[in-house]
Amino acid sequence: MILIDPPAWPAWDRVxxxxxxxxxxxxxxxxxxxxxxxxxxxxxxxxxxxSDQYDSLIAAGATPVSSRELVHRLTKAGLRHRKGT
Structure with a gap:
């Protein structure tokens, strides 16, 4: 399943x-x-x-979840790669 968390990470004058x-x-x-x-x-x-792509990605089939849920599901699937690993 494709997951997306809410826009919350500021960088390069965007979220x-x-x-x-x-x-x-x-x-x-x-x-x-x-x-x-x-x-x-x-x-x-x-x-x-x-953030300006958030709604269109949901319309395309991504499931909105919290950032915490996103990390949990990614880790549970064995697909989480942290910096330095």
């Missing part, structure tokens, strides 16, 4: 969400490609997406 899959990186990359998200947005285990 960002995280887009992940709790199934596989293949699912995540395929969804991102279909949604027009550039590969450069991928960071270890998620895509960083700006």
């Amino acid at each position: 960002w969400s995280h887009l992940v899959s709790d199934e596989s990186y293949e699912e995540l990359h395929a969804f991102a490609k279909a949604a027009g998200i550039p590969a450069r947005g991928f960071d270890r285990d998620h895509y960083d997406v700006p």
Whole structure:
């Protein structure tokens, strides 16, 4: 399942969400490609997406969850990669 957390991460004069899959990186990359998200947005285990794409990604099938739930599901799936690992 593709998950997205609320835009809450400020950087580069924007606010960002995280887009992940709790199934596989293949699912995540395929969804991102279909949604027009550039590969450069991928960071270890998620895509960083700006707040102006949040609603369209939900309309495309991403499930909104809290940031805490997103990390929990990513970790439970064995797909969480922290910095330095």
